[in-house]
Amino acid sequence: MNKKVLRLIPALVFILSSGWAQKQTLDLKTSILGVYSKLYPDYSKQLQWVKSSNEYSLVDKIEGEDHLVVVRKKDEKSIISLPELKQTHEALANLKAMPSLKWVDPQTLAFHVGLKFFKLDAASKKVSQWASLPEGAENLEINPTYDAIAFTRENNLYVWQDDNFKAVTKEENEAIVSGQVPSRNEFGIHNGAYWSEDGKTLAFYQKDETAISIYPLVDVTSLPAKEMPIRYPMAGQASEHVKLGIYNLEQEKTVFAQVTGPRDQYITNVTFGPEGKFIYAGIMNREQNHITLNRYQLSDGAFDKTLFEEKEEKYGQWHYPLQFVPNRPNEFLWVSERDGFEHLYRYNTKGELLNQVTKGDWMITEILGFDKSGKKINVVGTANYGMDRQIYVADVKKTGQKKISSKSGVYTVKYNKANNQFLATFSSNEIAREESILAVSGKTVKTILTSENPMEHYQVAKPELFQITAADQATPLNCRIIKPSNFDPNKKYPVIVYTYNGPGVQLITNRYNTGASTWMYTAAEKGYIVFTVDGRGSHNRGKAFKHATHKKLGTEEIADQLEGVNWLKAQPWVNADKMAIHGWSYGGFMTTSLMLKTPDTFKVGVAGGPVMDWKYYEVMYTERYMQTPETNPEGFAKASLLDKTQNLKGDLLIIHGSIDPVVVPQHSMAFLKACVDNEVKVDFFTYPMHEHNVRGKNRVHLMEKVLDYIDEKLGE
Template identity: 30%
Template sequence: MKTLRGVVFFLIAAIGCSLAIAASAQDKKPTLTVERIYADPPLSGELPDRILWLPDSKGISYLIEREIDGEKKTLFAIRDVPFGEEKIICIPDTFAVPEDLKKSDDDKFSFGGYIWSEVGRMIVFRHKGDVFTFDRTTGTLERRTQTEDTETNVTFSPDGSMVAYTRENDLYMMDLDNRERRITTTGADTLLNGILNWVYMEELFTRGNRRAYWWAPNSRAIAFMELNDGSVPEFPLVDLIPTHGSVEMQRYPKAGDPNPRVRVGVYDLESEELYWIDPLAGEDAYIARVYWLSDSKRLAIEKLNRDQNELVLLFADYRAGAWEQILTETDSTWVSVDYMKHYYETKSRFVWTSERDGYAQLYLYNLNGKLIRRLTNGPWEVVALDGVDEKQGDIYYTALEKSLLERHLYKVSEKGKKMRRLTQLSGSHAVRFSPDHRFYIDYFSNTETPTQATVHDAQGKHLFKLWEDPPEELASYDLPAPEIFTMTSVQGISYQCSMIKPTHFDPGKKYPVIIYTYGGPNAQLVRNRWGGSLYLWHAMMAERGYIIFSLDNRGAFGKGRIWENPIYKRLGQLELHDQLAGVDYLKSLPFVDASRIGIWGWSYGGYMTCLALFKTPDVFKAGAAVAPVADFRLYDTIYTERYMKRPEDNEEAYNEGAPINFVENLKGAFLLVHGTADDNVHMQSSIVLAEKLIEAGKDFDLMLYPGKMHGIRGKAARTHLFNKITTFFEENL
């Protein structure tokens, strides 16, 4: 009887143990891997592509991929506003690719980069370098150009009767009867008409958008910039993959080099005459912005001096050949250039942005340059001018008024009164208003919520969601949330910081720390927003037992010019000082292993990583620098001289801020990474660093990504890169 009882007890215990193990297995969360982070479908979800308002504000168009009959198809669709009903306009994949553009039988047609005509009936876009239009009312696809050369920068005229584009560095236009008109004839490798060169695109205008022409509101004239690169030195971008290799020569002015010469021209369609506007922007000045005034006779041109501490707004009458100075912005350091301007269509006034009191704020002027009134006021930054409803007299903008860490939409009247916040959810909002300003799309995220797009009316009322929900898989991971806090140094300086602690954090243990830094001017790492794949990789490293820490040093965006200006003429010095204050804070925490602190960053963050390892070698055990600047003499004129002036005028600071001058101090493990086709921070920086490290007898790891540019994009490359960095820290920290 005793034996039987023992057997029964043993069986019950065994069954209970098995059930517990099974339950534990079910409760166990999956762990992140680099492969999953960069695989499809994205864990953060995926918004539709090319989301645009219809010109009549009655709908939102987009491209979205869906499965149809077991096959993925790209759909061109429109959601009705305000009701949100979706209508499929067509399936671009089903259009036949012209035989002369087809490279394989698998080629599919694409509407990528499409733009609406003003009447909202037709879109224009490029496919394989040629211009096409699609009429949504008839379903007709029409090929507009068929040339060996590539057309770029395609737009409709405001009245929808013509399209303009660039080809071989010249500007063209075509009516809808396919009659082409060549506007300029001087295009060459060193002379660009209607096209930005690299440094203007990267540092003054919009990254990725090289269009440098603008239609007059009445569609009867077109203004453009002519950039003469003849005096700009060339830099070789070498492709070593082909059997015999190839070289592309890039016009790239490095700090102190001659700049492109720029001037503004206007082509008048009625007279068929080309007018040039003086004053010109020679090598020692920049044309920073060009806008049309509502009369279609005058242009608003922003001219910036080479030192970038004086910006002049000019109004130019292109036919009369006359111009007048409207207002001037000056600063003892630099004047910021932005897109937060609006020239009224119905009134003789404009909205202007200035940092004259230390923060970016909005001002209302008349066309004579007389200040009417200040529209916003406070110790916080305006970050975007989202729309001006001229009929209702309301101005919409995004600002940091609620929190330095968040972005919210506000409305204020033209009288500068009745300021109201329209977005309520805590986090970061970026909005896009409908043309009539009755609705807006809100792109929202916070540290725990991937980006979602919702549609609202102008009072902030939610109408419908536009995004596809993130995969349910994301919720299955036990992701550690970033903690955002303020740290005050022993010198009394307060810094915004973020920390991701290891999963199942135990305050009684000691953990290694990886500092993620950027550190450059006008950037902000610590924000209440979703961090995408980078956050997921940091979360993965936290799962593996690392603390991830970031700090926004002086020079970072958001706290006004009093916080930004101290880095002027001494890049790399105060930023490193502040990052070391963060290290002191980390060392004060009982759960931090002070002997195992690492650092990594990309671009300016790579530069900061090099400075940290080379100038404070006893602080950091390991560091990974991706696409770093080795010496600001090797970087471009506009960015570098904005903060450092020319090398001959600030030689000591250039030397003190150059990582190549301190490589002999390296003690920790160092991983150096670069894309061989980087046209932003040239691979030259990493090659020069490697040479100096070898001469100093220092051991380091070098990883090059063939054919990759500054962002080292592509699933395979990103997967390899982050596996490389993961292994590096696991082996050395």
């Protein structure tokens, strides 16, 4: 069936009906629970390249049923339908949608349903089950050859192969944890185990949490309530001790990389060498301003050599594994922000710098891969004050790059080495979603899909993006404003400032909805101006921008948020006497900080999951930006909100999940105690058995609580 015809039918219906259809009101429930069902642009399900081919595939409906469809130029072929797939194996009989499929080779797809793993032959439509993991298996990592799976159960690591599983570790001490993400997901580490390219060797983290303090979360659903203890390392206190294990599948043998130095240092940038003899790892000090790139032997874990060291005056963030250059096993690319932005540098395995590859006042956000020759590297990086994501191609032996994408907005990309083309999804504040194939020249080879903007069905205004100047009077800051759809410049509107402004997060991007949460449109339609500014310290603007807050969290960020407030106050349509602020996590810290440190600015604040004193927050994050309470007492004291409750003038609501394992409830409890001790009236609400944020259907309750409180206290 012709996919273009299928896509044109709903578009035609929309065109015919939109002339007389009245736009709908975007109620709060729809804005939260309907984000993906009603408010998300049309998209191709499971759009991906067929491995090692010029074809791509997607899941589409044909005569009302899901089909896996492969597309080659203009030809389309259904590989299998959902009803056909359900008939291939008894374990698949109850599938309600096509499972997530991945091409293993040009003829084979892999997928799993629960803990049962299958392969589908695209030609014969035959399905075979190749693995079944035991109940309780977590942290699954399939090897590249698809004949083994690493997984964890409780604190130990296992490998499934040949219809049985083998224990890689057998630790009885629950505080010795293998195969799980260490360092609380910092340093770009998102896996606890990594397979070699040939699928025969498994590297894994093992963390010793024995010295870490136990924090007592409480399960209130049992009778009586019972403890849910977690290990939580607070700033300046004992941290975990991490080792790097190396497991050989054929020998069923584990060795550990012989890493020397303090036990509480960090191990990151883990990469297998292409020669099959070595593993590389970055050894970073606890202060996070010095990394050493070391090489270890796979056979026995012995230290082989140090390639080089890198230091930063304040702190460094080394997120990416090494990228070994194809056909040149003695060369690799390393990502560093030594010139102020994260860029690629080419080294040899002697540790000699050969050349800087990418360069400029922008930073890499994703490495897409080398071309077939290994001479070019493709990446995604920032542009437009960090609000865009563009596609760049660089010659690995030269310095500089070519931006091949042409439109201002955000590109999400899958690169295909076989044909040197990109599957590109694009969106911006103007374009909801486009899917296309791009040549390496930037030329559009094929347009796959163009989506209507689903927000056009609702009575809302489009967000506006612009810049103001930071408190340093030099740095441009990105801003977003959402007005009521019936905005009248002759009226004065109350304001909700939504904030985060913390490290590692960017709230404003030039994509569909500009990164705004859809509840903001509902708030705007109630008659509010909803405003956000990404101040210094936030993400994707380079080293100087983020380092501005080092050792003094909550200082420069407040100054920049106040610049946003000053801009608002200068607008004739803003009611400066009716301003509220809301944020979560770091945004909760910022909300509370602004309510206490600039008490005449906002009449109302709602702080969710707030950090109230950085000495209660975890080691890895806090010490990067603040060092420790012992080495930076002035910075910790100035940032603490526990001794500033007496400054509160407006109305403040604190919201916290009762089992928050990220910003533990002690933050809010300590703050409430300080308020009581100082006879300060403050409001508090907890969400029982919710963690760091409130998800699912209860999120409607949360945002009703937030907006009702603001309505009430502002008198709106």
